[in-house]
Amino acid sequence: MESSSEECEPEWIDAEDPLFILYTSGSTGKPKFEGIPVYPHVGRFWEIIEKYKVTKFYTAPTAIRLLMKYGTEPIKKYNLDSLKIMATVGEPINTEAWLWCYNIVGQKRCPVLDTFWQTETGGHVLTPLPAATPLKPGSATLPFFGILPAILSDCGEELEGEAEGYLVFKQPWPGMMRTVNDDHKRFENTYFTKFPGYYMTGDEFKHCDSKHYLEAQFVLFLAGCRRDKDGYYWITGRIDDMLNVSGHLLSTAEVESALTEHPAVAEAAVVSRPHSVKGECLYCFVTLKDGREFSHSLVEEIKKQVREKIGPIATPDFIQNAPALPKTRSGKIMRRVLRQIACNEKDLGDLSTLADPKVVDVLISHRREAAA
Template structure:
């Protein structure tokens, strides 16, 4: 790593006024802290741990681990021997200080501007304790799993923290997923309680969440004896103000043996609940992420390490200060919401915006309207949202006062330079640094990211490693590349927030992340390092794609397509998309006597939506009389990606069984995919 000074591309340096009171004020300070985190990690992480409450201190070193599968089972332990509670540290610790109890924890904004409320830290603690007592009364015990299928409402935060308070393990399922996806995650986690809502408006569309939840539980019963004993149903705040017709649309069967209304079980529940004191390595949550085999992986994070890492990354990457108003536009159903709407901000006593709506409803200036309303200082969103709003030009942005903004953030995928410059110049008025963050569900928090007062920026680069992160770039043979290089991005040591295992499948954890290059955690992403030491993420190396910032398995989509009775074979690749970053381009071979037509395409799109969720809906489905395969029968996805992009420089095709297949595919490319 060198002090940046490239003459070949424009650098964006931190503004002077940001450096005065920053936690990491300049690049030399970053280098000193980084060296300490690598050379003396025990001392570095102990200083962070000392800011939090421990019922019992750690007895061993801060981090113990094995990353080499040839030397035994992979493991990571942080603060072994310590006891604490996540909920206590993010709520009680602040309220008991006496000066944060009345501070706003969340400004909730619903689907339209007339739907809003505030929740203070004291109010949040009271509601969390009541919910924790409800769960205990239902028989939920330490270590048991609770599935949560909710929109972005305060009750989602309350339920997650209630689980953390009593030592239950929460498993949040994004409320845009289908009943099949929800069922799959309930079965894998063997959850004992499901918490959902009656419905939610997304823009003008009314979604019947309770019906989807009922369908999921019925599928669970059909596939196995369901473990869910209670389904807690929240009457959505927004729908209470809607006309009776909207409410009537949500009438669904009610199972009095299983279903209970949130309001009814909460109203008489006590407002005090003693936290369960947990071992540092006890599980905190499971969050399912797509896997290259098609079956989602239950990424498991534990209490102490995740607390330390989300707290520090939030504080430093967003340079958080007490008077900031912070807004992350992600959904809590994804890891970004867990780490940077929930645990990281709350651990720092931050005031955050909790947004349920969509960026273009009821108008295209909705995000900028909210920033003006709450005087947001730190704003964190995805390149997908930026590209979407770029289409409407500068005018919707300039209608609002965004002068409160100090730092802008980007998450979910590498941000393209055009979007970076628009974000910087139009939204940030050329004055706000952009923290372009790279991380994964598995990493728990940022692993490559600039620090806003310290790091000169290069548009599109995630810049340098965060504290405790030691990246390397390897070639296909596992040889480390020095200096300017491009290859596999790996990490040679753990950090407190790294995942501990795949739930109930440690072998899959080891095979997925550690088998390819023993001694390293393998991200699955390609990376380039330039001559100044800056890191640039080049995209997934395995069969994964990134749609609107959401990682998706091609195998999962292929499996959904293959369930249609007309489909003989299917292959899915990514294709660049102006707004989403990547979209799904599907090749389908139909069975003999079946016809590939518009009706079939619509049926296949609907099937993918129902199996996985709307986010996975293919943009293109192409007829493929045959797929390009090697003599061993392996589909050459590299060639399919070239077809999807209409790029005819195919390279070596000597291993193809029938090269003529490729010309047929080019001749039948989808309209609009030029």
């Protein structure tokens, strides 16, 4: 080893050579592999950063919001000066979580990058470049090199300037998925059929009839996106997470952001529930910060918060106490389960992807309180 050169000649490969194989459980379907659970203390992330002088911290917004619940004390115990970059992925990051990351964890010196990509894209497609891209809390900012995004209307019309609709990509790029193993037709139908000529950002899962489990169909979840006047892209969540309340389209991500801006709320998830007059109404699950108690007065405070941030049309009809939210082992919120609980469905289907199935029983119990 001592006689070896300090320089290592790189191995030149084609840009399309396989780099890795990703196994993903997602928020639907059965997971491919299971991890071994561990139960560390709430400062474990910060302990690891200090011990190993971590320079880059990449996590999910859900994890950030969970850590926010415990305040700043667990962070103050550790030296995080080694950190240079922080980034999030998996879901849109709300403004409050972004600012907490930037101000508290990064001490106002580390950029917080909201990155958008999929298993299928092979890498980042929308992402800021550290120290080069001016940041906006909650925005995935601009396309990466070689990526040409577009926003389409329901009828497939490409929208210019400030717009909101379906996120698609106009041309291929190195590293993107080429097929589904042994089922190329499914690959074409999933990503290229709805909007011919575009790659459609969407997830597909197998949905079984909740009563009989006999007939199954593949359902697409399409990514919603907004482009602002500066050309910055904001992932608004899946299109199916858009709510139509009295003819007004509301983004669940926007409502959740307003909920978590209340000082008592650590985390929130919003789903739709049928309403005889409005078509749909907002059913909100909130996880409170330690030391805060759920009460009627707090519910009214939270409703007022949303009303002031977004408008009267976004006032939640139901706010339910959720000591914890149903999540996969990779930390994604299972909104399907939340919708079923909100609608009082008895048969919740396949729950094998849940990290803690007991959460569902607790939520069902609290649902009765919310409904009352």
